[in-house]
Every structure is written in structure tokens, then in C-alpha cells.
Amino acid sequence: MTVVSPTVVPRMVQKYQSPVRVYKQPFxxxxxxxxxxxxxxxLIPMFVDSEVLGESVTDDGSVxxxxxxxxxxxDAPRLLKRIAGVDYVYFSQENTLNKxxxxLHIESHNETFSNRVIIHELCCxxxxxxxxxxxxxxxxxxxxIKSFFGFESTVEKIAMKQYASSIKKGKEIIEFYLNQLEEEGITQVPRWSPSLDGPSVAVKPVCATPKIPDQDLPAVPALSDPLDADYIKRYLGxxxxLQESCLIRLRQWLQESHKGKIPKDEHILRFLRARDFNMDKARETMCQSLTWRKQHQVDHLLETWTSPRVLSDYYTGGWHHHDKEGRPLYILxxxxxxxxxxxxxxxxxSLLRHVLSINEEGLRRCEENTKVFGRPISCWTxxxxxxxxxxxxxxxxxVKALLRIIEVVEANYPETLGRLLILRAPRVFPVLWTLVSPFIDENTRKKFLIYAGNDYQGPGGLVDYIDKEIIPDFLGGDCMCDVPEGGLVPKSLYRTAEExxxxxxxxxxxTIYQSASIFKGAPHEVVIEIIDAASVITWDFDVCKGDVxxxxxxxxxAPQPPARKDPPGGPHGSITTPGGNNVQLIDRSWTLGLDYSMVESPLTCREGESVQGSHVTRWPGFYILQWRFHNMPGSSSTNLPRVDDVLASLQVSSHKCKVMYYTEVIEKECSHSLVISTSAASTELSLS
Structure with missing residues (x-):
């Protein structure tokens, strides 16, 4: 007898979140x-009818x-309706008005096909x-979507379309009825009061209520604030x-996982645009970039980086006004x-640092121009x-240095280039283009405009993108340009390969972050000696890949590091672990609760999270910070595996995750002064 297993249809789950929309009228x-x-x-053609199933009012009339x-x-294909056997879809809705x-909280869900599709909507x-x-x-x-006759993707598209339509029409409908009320002379409704009997009634005031003047600029929300629809339109475009929903959800995830240390909304949006608003891809690349920025302290680059004199004299690039769309203009x-x-x-x-400082300056100029021109400007020309x-x-x-720079910029500054104008391309240019174009994202390549010879001077040329009065003098314009003319760097400034x-x-x-490699079964550990029991240990680490x-x-x-062993062939290149600089300090003979004790509950940290915390020490002695793979068998065992026990299995392991961490110890002395010592490392965990 043959047993046929039922086909398992993967469940499709989607979530949507709208920004806050503001009506400048009383509740x-x-x-x-x-x-x-x-x-x-x-105004909603698909909204055929509704009936009240139940109604209740509290004794005081407030709810x-x-x-x-x-x-x-x-709005679904007729064939799908015929297969499903329905003409209409029914929803249950519960409205709770707290005067x-x-x-007003509105909760609704579908009754039709609730065993196949669950649609849940919350409004407030x-x-x-x-x-x-x-x-x-x-x-x-x-x-x-659990299953829907094989039309799961179609149902998802219909639901996304209906959600987008609902968001778009919702505000228009309320504003339509607000205008209708105003035309009827109803411009004020009294607030609920316990002294009022029955429901509040609309009244026509003797004098119209003065309108609150519109604000010139919507406020920029704090990191913990929800995004406002007017703010999005004014500053982000x-x-x-659905794009708003992706932005809000990714921003919320970053707030929860990175404890407030998140990039600005414009930068989040750039990563979403670069990945066609694919949430998973955008989140992955953004987390990698955030880790890179933290490791190399890129956020402080404009304050800390000083270009060497040779760059000031011979690097032929600089900022020059803006193009016709208000984008900052960089000339190279x-x-x-x-x-x-x-x-x-x-x-x-050094060249890479200089280019990164140019990109950071470009981001700053985009913010300034957004304020100056009164419209979103997120990229430069x-x-x-x-x-x-x-x-x-x-x-x-x-060429190798150029390709490296392109790679780093493409990974960490997506969608910052609005347009690239390449002028006076010589015959040798196709050779250079063949070398570098494979390293440039396809969407970026579409922004390139290439002119040979003097073609840029005619119609469809430079004047279409840059105002005539700011075209540089070396391109036939009247504007003096401060970009250095370059020239040959004197050989006396050359340095040796070793230098x-x-x-x-x-x-x-x-950087305050360094590297240490460890493997599954070989947790990485850092020991901190505490003299004063009133000290505080703080930590800040990023889970770059994998869960720990x-x-x-x-x-x-004091725990002792394992003895250094020489590999076959002699003492050169001796190692302590397969990872090179992995450190394990808790001896396998130690017993938890006897030789050492746990002072904080284990904290499971997911890939992409940024974790900050602190611990106030109760006793002097040695504190051991440990990171290990989260689902490792026997993770709380007193007999910790050593490198020798897992080396064989590690040789076939090709999966890795990375944790980058920074610790700081604050010791309180009798004089109440603070002495700060630091240690840091970037840990690479190999998972099998």
C-alpha cells in the first residue's frame, strides 16, 4: 500500500504598517x-454595505x-471568484470609541475563507x-495565507493592492466628509463630559473656530517617534x-535590535531603494554596513580625518555649487x-579614507540642500x-585601488549618486570602462551619461543639468572653480612599499574593534580583573552574522589560557586555536557553581542585533565575558569542550558568523574619580 503525503503549501505571511497621518481638526x-x-x-466602490450586529455604551456614556x-x-479576477464560489467577502469589525x-480603536478581520486566509487590521x-x-x-x-486553491500569490497581490488603496483613500474620505460638515456649518463638536447626558451633538457655533495655521516644516521625529506622513513627504519624498510600510518596519526593527543607534531615515530609505524595497535584503546589507561604520568609526570621519597635504595639492576633486535639481555637485x-x-x-x-570623507560630506550637503530647497534631496551629481x-x-x-574604492562605496553608500556626467571621454576610456563597469551596480550604471569630445556643449549636454552661470571655466563656462588642477606628484614624495x-x-x-576567530564548540572569552567591588563593566557588541x-x-x-602548541613542522606559525587568536579561558576541569559562577542570565542575541549593557560588580576577582553559538549542545555544561576535542569537525566547517565587541571597565576609587580602561575585539565564530 502506497501512502501519499499531502502537499505542504508554504504559508505566506505579510505585515504592513502605515505612517502617522495627521488631520488638523479636533478629534x-x-x-x-x-x-x-x-x-x-x-467613495469606496468595493464597500457594498454594512450592518450593526451589536452595540453597547458604558453607564457614564464614555465608551x-x-x-x-x-x-x-x-477587485479580484472573475475566474478566482468562480473557483472560490463567492461574489462578496465579509469582514467583522469592532469599533471602540473612548470619548x-x-x-477610536478599530479592529477587523475576515469571515470569508478564514480557514485559508487570515487578514487582521488595526486602526487607531x-x-x-x-x-x-x-x-x-x-x-x-x-x-x-495558509492555502488558497493554488492561488496564494494572486491573493497576496490582491490584498497588497487593497491595503494600498485603503491607505490612499482613507484620508481623502475623512477630508471629504470634513468639508461636507463645514459646508453644513458644523465646525465644532463639544468634547465629552460626565455632565452631558447622552451622546455629544454637533452644534453650529456663532463664530467659526479659528483655524490653526499650517506649520512650514513638519518636525523631524526623534528615533523613538513614529514617522509622520507629512514628514515623509517633506523630507523623504x-x-x-507599501514603500512607507517597508521604511517604518525596518526602522522599528533597527530601533529594537540596535537600541536607538540607528542611521537617519534618509539612509535607511537608500538601502531599501537599492534592494527594490526587499526588506530582508535591505536589512542584511544595512546591518553589514552599520557594523563596518562602527568598526572603522566612519560616523566621526569628518571630525577626525585630516587630508594629507599631497591630497590637498594633487587630488583633482571638490564640491562645486549644485545642479538644477538642487543636488550637491562634485567635480572630479x-x-x-x-x-x-x-x-x-x-x-x-589613505585614498579610501579620503573618498569616504567625500561621501560623508555629500550626505551632509544633501541634508542642508533639503532644508534650503524645501524638497527631499537624497543624492548628489x-x-x-x-x-x-x-x-x-x-x-x-x-586600477586595483580604484576597484577597491568602488566596492566599498557601493556597499555602504547605496543610492547616493543621482547622476554621473562623464565629459570629454578619450579613446582610451572604453578600456577603463571595461575594467571598472562590472564592479558597479546595474542601477548605478543607468545613471551614467557619457559625452565624447565637445558633445557636452550642445543641446542635451551639460546645460540641461547644470545652470550656465556655474559651469566651470575649464569646461567653457564663466564660473571660477576651486578644484585643484592636479599635475604630477613629485617622486620625492613617494614612499617605499614597506612604509x-x-x-x-x-x-x-x-579602531577600538579588533578580530579573534573561534569555532563551534570553542567559545570566545575575555577576562577582566576587578579590584574594586563597586566597579561597572560595560559592553557594546554587534552580532554581524549568526546567533550567539x-x-x-x-x-x-585567575583563569589560565591554554598552553601554546607548535604545529607539525616546527615552532614557526604556532597557534593556540584553529582560529589563530581565539581565546578560551575557563578550564574544562572547572565546575560551574564551585570554581566559577554565572552573574548574569544568558542573553540570546540574533544576527544583526547591536547589544549594549552593563554589570555592577559585587565582588573583586575575575569576570569572564563569553560568546558562544546559541544552540550549541550542552551550552551550560560544566565540562566545556576544548579546541583539541573539536578540531576534526571544524576542518569541514564552512559556515561562519561574526561578533564585534567593545568592553569598558569603570573603577570607582576612594577619591570618587573614575579610571577607565578598555579592551576590544572582533570575534569571528565558525558554525557547523
Whole structure:
């Protein structure tokens, strides 16, 4: 007898979140407009009808609850309706109006096909927290598709379309009925009061209520504040409801996982746009970039980086006004640049730091121009003049440095280039383009405009993008440009290969975060000796890849690192672990509760999270900070596996995760002064 297993259909779950939308009318007036949507609304064609199933009012009249059943004619293919056997879809809705708190909570879910599809929607109207005469509206929804006759993707698209339409039409409908009320002379509805008997009634005032003037600029929300729809439109641009939802949800995830240390909304949006608003891909690349920024302290680059004199004299690039769209304009006279001389005099890392500082300055200028021009400006225009480009620019180390710079910029500054104007491209340019174009994102390549010879001077050329009065003099304009003319870097400034290598290493490792590799079954540990029991141990670490468990232990005796062993073939290249600088300190013979004790509950940390915390020490002695793979068997065992026990299994392991951490110890002395000592490392965990 053959047993046929049923086909398992993967469940599709989607969540949506709208920004806060603000009506500049009091809550009670908005509620009067909202009630006019029922029992049906001609502005929503698919809303066929509704009936009240139940209604209740508290004794004091402050809370009014209504249960409704809504009949919808969903815009779905006729074939799908025929297969499903329905013409209409029914939803249950419960409205709870709290007149005392000035809130209306709306919860609805589908009755039709509830065993196959679960649609859950939450809406809330409330008085504005900063202006009691305004009203806020928020909406969220979730879609859980268990199965739907093989049409799961179609149902998902229909639901997304209906959600987007609902968000777009919702505010228009309320504003329509608000205008209708105003035309009828109803401009004020009294607030609920315990002294009023029965429901509040709309009244026509003798004098019209003075309107609150519109604010010129919506406030920029704090990191913990929800995003306002007016703020999004003013500072970030016109987004579809689904794009708004992606932005809000990614921002919320970052707030929860990175404890407030998140980039600005403009930067989050850039990563979403670069990944076509794919939440998972955008989150992955953004977390990698945030870790990179923290490790190399890029957030402070503009304050800490000082360009060497040779860059000031011979790097032929600089900012120059803005283009016709208000985007900051950066000019690079690449054909006049001595790339070989700069690489030989500075090294690859210094050039990279300089380019990163240019990108950071570009972000700052975009923010400034957004305020100046009154519209969202999130990217800049780059003008590259190739006059003078020849074969010497194809010097291999120089091309290698260029490709490295492109790779780093593409990964960490997505969607910052609005347009690239390449002027006076010579015959050698196709060779250079062939080398670098594979390293440039396809969406970025679409922004390139290439002009050969003097083609840029005619119609469709430079004047279409840059005002004539700011075209640089070296391109035939009248504007003086401060960009250095370049020239050959004197060979007296060249440095030896050893000097450049040492300088590159110094710049690359010039960070409070360092590296240490460990493997599954071999947790990484850091020991901190505490003299004063009143000390505080603080930590800040990022889970770059994989999931880990963080422990803190205390011991009265100092743990000893394992003895260093020489590999076969001699003492050179001796190792302590397969990872090179992995450190395990808790001896396998130690017993938990006897030789050492746990002083903090284990903390499971997921990939992409940034964790900060502190521990006030109760006793002097040795505190051990430990990171291990979160689902490792026997993670709380007293017999900790050593490197020798797991080496064989590690040799076939190819999966890795990374934890980057920084610790700080604050010791309180008798004089109440604080002595701060620090240690840091970046831990690489290998998972099998």
C-alpha cells in the first residue's frame, strides 16, 4: 500500500504598517466625519454595505462599542471568484470609541475563507500628543495565507493592492466628509463630559473656530517617534503605501535590535531603494554596513580625518555649487590626476579614507540642500572630466585601488549618486570602462551619461543639468572653480612599499574593534580583573552574522589560557586555536557553581542585533565575558569542550558568523574619580 503525503503549501505571511497621518481638526469633529462612512460609502466602490450586529455604551456614556459586519466586493479576477464560489467577502469589525481618552480603536478581520486566509487590521484615531486640536491616525495589517486553491500569490497581490488603496483613500474620505460638515456649518463638536447626558451633538457655533495655521516644516521625529506622513513627504519624498510600510518596519526593527543607534531615515530609505524595497535584503546589507561604520568609526570621519597635504595639492576633486535639481555637485578632473603618484605617495587606505570623507560630506550637503530647497534631496551629481586620460591611468595598482574604492562605496553608500556626467571621454576610456563597469551596480550604471569630445556643449549636454552661470571655466563656462588642477606628484614624495604597507595596516586597524576567530564548540572569552567591588563593566557588541549566547561569569582565581602548541613542522606559525587568536579561558576541569559562577542570565542575541549593557560588580576577582553559538549542545555544561576535542569537525566547517565587541571597565576609587580602561575585539565564530 502506497501512502501519499499531502502537499505542504508554504504559508505566506505579510505585515504592513502605515505612517502617522495627521488631520488638523479636533478629534470629535473627525469622529463626526468618520461616522458618515456608514452604512455605506460611495467613495469606496468595493464597500457594498454594512450592518450593526451589536452595540453597547458604558453607564457614564464614555465608551461606545459597535460590532459591524461589512460586505465587500473585492477587485479580484472573475475566474478566482468562480473557483472560490463567492461574489462578496465579509469582514467583522469592532469599533471602540473612548470619548474620555479621545481614541477610536478599530479592529477587523475576515469571515470569508478564514480557514485559508487570515487578514487582521488595526486602526487607531487619537488626539495629537502635542496639539489637542489635531487628530492622528495609524493603521497596520497582517496577511497570513495558509492555502488558497493554488492561488496564494494572486491573493497576496490582491490584498497588497487593497491595503494600498485603503491607505490612499482613507484620508481623502475623512477630508471629504470634513468639508461636507463645514459646508453644513458644523465646525465644532463639544468634547465629552460626565455632565452631558447622552451622546455629544454637533452644534453650529456663532463664530467659526479659528483655524490653526499650517506649520512650514513638519518636525523631524526623534528615533523613538513614529514617522509622520507629512514628514515623509517633506523630507523623504513621495512613497507608495507599501514603500512607507517597508521604511517604518525596518526602522522599528533597527530601533529594537540596535537600541536607538540607528542611521537617519534618509539612509535607511537608500538601502531599501537599492534592494527594490526587499526588506530582508535591505536589512542584511544595512546591518553589514552599520557594523563596518562602527568598526572603522566612519560616523566621526569628518571630525577626525585630516587630508594629507599631497591630497590637498594633487587630488583633482571638490564640491562645486549644485545642479538644477538642487543636488550637491562634485567635480572630479580624473584626466588631470596622477593616480600612480598618489598611490605611491599615500597608499590605498589613505585614498579610501579620503573618498569616504567625500561621501560623508555629500550626505551632509544633501541634508542642508533639503532644508534650503524645501524638497527631499537624497543624492548628489558627479561630473567627471576625462580630458588628459591616457594609458598611464591604467597602471595596475592604481586600477586595483580604484576597484577597491568602488566596492566599498557601493556597499555602504547605496543610492547616493543621482547622476554621473562623464565629459570629454578619450579613446582610451572604453578600456577603463571595461575594467571598472562590472564592479558597479546595474542601477548605478543607468545613471551614467557619457559625452565624447565637445558633445557636452550642445543641446542635451551639460546645460540641461547644470545652470550656465556655474559651469566651470575649464569646461567653457564663466564660473571660477576651486578644484585643484592636479599635475604630477613629485617622486620625492613617494614612499617605499614597506612604509606604505605599514601605513595601510595602521589605518585599517586604527579602531577600538579588533578580530579573534573561534569555532563551534570553542567559545570566545575575555577576562577582566576587578579590584574594586563597586566597579561597572560595560559592553557594546554587534552580532554581524549568526546567533550567539552572551554569558558573564565570576571566578575568585585567575583563569589560565591554554598552553601554546607548535604545529607539525616546527615552532614557526604556532597557534593556540584553529582560529589563530581565539581565546578560551575557563578550564574544562572547572565546575560551574564551585570554581566559577554565572552573574548574569544568558542573553540570546540574533544576527544583526547591536547589544549594549552593563554589570555592577559585587565582588573583586575575575569576570569572564563569553560568546558562544546559541544552540550549541550542552551550552551550560560544566565540562566545556576544548579546541583539541573539536578540531576534526571544524576542518569541514564552512559556515561562519561574526561578533564585534567593545568592553569598558569603570573603577570607582576612594577619591570618587573614575579610571577607565578598555579592551576590544572582533570575534569571528565558525558554525557547523
Amino acid at each position: 470629535e469633529l473627525v469622529m463626526a466625519a468618520y461616522e458618515r462612512r456608514f452604512p455605506t460609502c460611495h 461606545h462599542t459597535v460590532q459591524r459586519r461589512c460586505k465587500l466586493d473585492v 474620555r481618552d479621545r481614541t 484615531y487619537s488626539a495629537h500628543p502635542d496639539n489637542e486640536d489635531w487628530t492622528c491616525f495609524e493603521q497596520s495589517a497582517s496577511l497570513d 513621495d512613497l507608495t503605501p 578632473r580624473l584626466g588631470q590626476m596622477d593616480t600612480k603618484g598618489l598611490v605611491r605617495a599615500l597608499g590605498e587606505e 558627479c561630473l567627471v572630466d576625462l580630458e588628459g586620460l591616457n594609458m598611464r591611468h591604467l597602471w595596475r595598482p592604481g 606604505l604597507e605599514n601605513d595601510d595596516i595602521r589605518l585599517w586597524t586604527e 549566547v552572551f554569558h558573564i561569569y565570576h571566578s575568585k582565581r
